[in-house]
Amino acid sequence: MATQKKQKGGALFGFIVGLITGLVIAVVVAMMVTKTPIPFASRKDKPDNTPVPATVSSPAADPNQSLYGKEMPKPVIADTSTAQTVLPQDVQEDKNVCYLQAGAFRNKNEAENMRGNLALLGFGSHISEVTSGSGTIYRVRLGPYKGNAAALNAQNRLKQHGIHTTVSRSTK
Numbered sequence: 001m002a003t004q005k006k007q008k009g010g011a012l013f014g015f016i017v018g019l020i021t022g023l024v025i026a027v028v029v030a031m032m033v034t035k036t037p038i039p040f041a042s043r044k045d046k047p048d049n050t051p052v053p054a055t056v057s058s059p060a061a062d063p064n065q066s067l068y069g070k071e072m073p074k075p076v077i078a079d080t081s082t083a084q085t086v087l088p089q090d091v092q093e094d095k096n097v098c099y100l101q102a103g104a105f106r107n108k109n110e111a112e113n114m115r116g117n118l119a120l121l122g123f124g125s126h127i128s129e130v131t132s133g134s135g136t137i138y139r140v141r142l143g144p145y146k147g148n149a150a151a152l153n154a155q156n157r158l159k160q161h162g163i164h165t166t167v168s169r170s171t172k
Helices: 010-035 108-120 148-160
Strands: 077-079 084-086 096-105 126-132 135-146 166-171
Touching: 096 108, 096 148, 108 126, 108 135, 135 148, 148 166
Parallel strands: none
Antiparallel strands: 077 084, 096 135, 096 166, 126 135
């Protein structure tokens, strides 16, 4: 009869060899990954995130013109040479109640997204629904602000967060 040899520590030896093998494979993979260049990281055509000041040579046509009714609001004109916002003379009176319009959307979900973004920044806003010949427009508005100074203050704070607004007014 053949005698059987008893193996001692076979399972423990296999476990240790497996651990060492796995560790070596992990180190090799880590070295390969760290030496591989990151794709698209060194692209030269990345867009520049710095805002470019707008130059206004002539006022652009207002897409919401048909929604205003009889009284047309005066546009806000940006004076890029002094980086201040200049209003027409008749809008500078403090008798006016001003609103800021952050956008006009054909899709209600887009208007709700803008309203949510404004809420995250701490601004209260409302959505007004206007129906015209071209369909329904959802306008996101902030206000009312008493006087132009309060409206311009809010407009400048919003501009710092990349949200550009237009000033509309209504008399008391």
